[in-house]
Amino acid sequence: MSPIRVVIADDSQLAREVLRDILTRDGDIEIVGEAANGQEAVELARRLSPQLITMDLTMPVMDGLSAIEEIMHTKGVPIVVISDSADAQTAYQALEVGALEVLPKPGLDEEDAQRLLSRVRLLSGVSVITRLRRRASAARTPTPVRLPVPGPCPVASRGFQRxxxxxxxxxxxxxxxxxxxxxxxxxxxxxxxxxxxxxxxxxxxxxxxxxxxxxxxxxxxxxxxxxxxxxxxxxxxxxxxxxxxxxxxxxxxxxxxxxxxxxxxxxxxxxxxxxxxxxxxxxxxxxxxxxxxxxxxxxxxxxxxxxxxxxxxxxxxxxxxxxxxxxxxxxxxxxxxxxxxxxxxxxxxxxxxxx
Missing domain, CATH: 3.40.50.180 (Methylesterase CheB, C-terminal domain)
Incomplete structure (x- = not known):
């Protein structure tokens, strides 16, 4: 069976090295390209036709969110966002424009490595479709998390049936x-x-x-x-x-x-x-x-x-x-x-x- 063709997009050389070491350890995944910014990721996606892309969000020239939107507009590719939890809000916007999964950046923990490997193997075979670009007017600024206000729910009874x-x-x-x-x-x-x-x-x-x-x-x-x-x-x-x-x-x-x-x-x-x-x-x-x-x-x-x-x-x-x-x-x-x-x-x- 041919190895899974993967492109890594991250502006950190160290992060790319960590991802490369994890993904290539078992020989069933091949890193066919590495991008240091979103624009390079878009070009590599178009030129190399990878089976999956791992995408950082905070990058120069073109950020990861814009790169995902551009890639999914031209030719759909399975994309896994690999991001710091500080970017969690943007990471879920990435799912909205076509990414399949959000994972934290892996450390040296074996559990992190196995989670990443299993997701890449699983999602590389998922069929994705090209998407229309979002209209500028459709972009939303997420509202703050709305916590429940104590008091509005009935105390004597549960206030709901199902x-x-x-x-x-x-x-x-x-x-x-x-x-x-x-x-x-x-x-x-x-x-x-x-x-x-x-x-x-x-x-x-x-x-x-x-x-x-x-x-x-x-x-x-x-x-x-x-x-x-x-x-x-x-x-x-x-x-x-x-x-x-x-x-x-x-x-x-x-x-x-x-x-x-x-x-x-x-x-x-x-x-x-x-x-x-x-x-x-x-x-x-x-x-x-x-x-x-x-x-x-x-x-x-x-x-x-x-x-x-x-x-x-x-x-x-x-x-x-x-x-x-x-x-x-x-x-x-x-x-x-x-x-x-x-x-x-x-x-x-x-x-x-x-x-």
């Missing part, structure tokens, strides 16, 4: 953006999300999603009360659960935990507390995290949904759930918002603004 729990991994941020951005204000259920993510990037993801959604988005805080119409993201270093008092609880992830955060832990907790009022959704991603939790929701009488293969970046977690027989409805990504609105019995307000 709870939506979403599990996702590789390709998940893009899927979440498309799904959550179509949910209207007044959505009557809280939404809790376990997205596999590297430490340091969850705040940037919350800010990015918050700039796209009508609903408030925040990183979950231990002890806060679940509110209808609010989206909560689990931080990667913790496991998210819900309590009988309708509050969120964060506990440190066990050392042996394979996935961060654990989708199964969150889904099992929602199933145990909310039973038939639980709605479990499993989206694109690698591995099988979430299958056991989705089974718990199904056995508790809840509803289970999965993203279909055609709309998934990686048909992995969701495929495992479908094959295990724990999914009631398999839907395209663009069909999921309407299905969720039906499941939570959303009724639009008849009120209209005065003309």
């Amino acid at each position: 709870v939506v729990a979403i599990a996702c991994s590789t390709g998940g941020p893009q899927a979440l953006a498309r799904l959550l951005s179509k949910l209207p204000k007044g959505f009557p259920s809280p939404i809790v999300i376990a997205q596999h993510i590297s430490p340091g990037f969850i705040d940037g993801m919350a800010t990015w999603l918050g700039s796209l959604c009508a609903l408030p988005v925040s990183v979950a805080q231990s002890g806060e009360r679940l509110c209808p119409g609010h989206i909560y993201l689990c931080p990667p270093e913790s496991q998210l659960s819900v309590t009988g008092q309708h509050r969120l609880q964060l506990t440190p992830s066990p050392a042996q935990t394979l996935y961060h955060p654990s989708c199964d832990a969150m889904l099992h907790s929602v199933a145990s507390v909310y039973g038939a009022d639980s709605i479990g959704v499993i989206l694109t991603g690698m591995g099988r995290d979430g299958v056991s939790g989705l089974r718990a929701i199904l056995l508790a009488g809840g509803t289970t949904l999965a993203q279909d293969e055609a709309s998934s970046v990686i048909y992995g977690m969701n495929q495992e759930a479908v094959n295990a027989g724990v999914v009631q409805h398999v839907l395209g990504l663009d069909e999921l918002p309407a299905r969720l609105l039906r499941e939570v019995r959303f009724t639009p307000s008849p009120w209209r603004e005065p003309q």
Whole structure:
């Protein structure tokens, strides 16, 4: 089998050397070009037709975000953003214009190296499409993360009927953006999300999603009360659960935990507390995290949904759930918002603004 052809784009020679050493260690990946700025990356992508590009974001001449947009406009190539967590907000804008994954810059840790290798091997085979350039007017300045204000949720009762729990991994941020951005204000259920993510990037993801959604988005805080119409993201270093008092609880992830955060832990907790009022959704991603939790929701009488293969970046977690027989409805990504609105019995307000 021919080696995977990769271009590295980073203005730091040391960073390029680290990436080159990791990627070429097993002989199945070939570095066919190296770029010190975004413009060089665009030219190498056009001339060398690599199977994947690793892209830094902060570079001279042309930054990584602009380079990704240009590459995806001319000829789609799988792109993995490799960035410092300080650039997390921009990294998620990179996903919006076509990048597939965001990873932290690897250090000398073997776990970092293996994570990078597995992602490059997996994503080099993903089919991507060319994209239209964003209009200048479409560019958005992300809004600050909106934290829940204590007090608005009913204390005597939970204030909602159903709870939506979403599990996702590789390709998940893009899927979440498309799904959550179509949910209207007044959505009557809280939404809790376990997205596999590297430490340091969850705040940037919350800010990015918050700039796209009508609903408030925040990183979950231990002890806060679940509110209808609010989206909560689990931080990667913790496991998210819900309590009988309708509050969120964060506990440190066990050392042996394979996935961060654990989708199964969150889904099992929602199933145990909310039973038939639980709605479990499993989206694109690698591995099988979430299958056991989705089974718990199904056995508790809840509803289970999965993203279909055609709309998934990686048909992995969701495929495992479908094959295990724990999914009631398999839907395209663009069909999921309407299905969720039906499941939570959303009724639009008849009120209209005065003309």
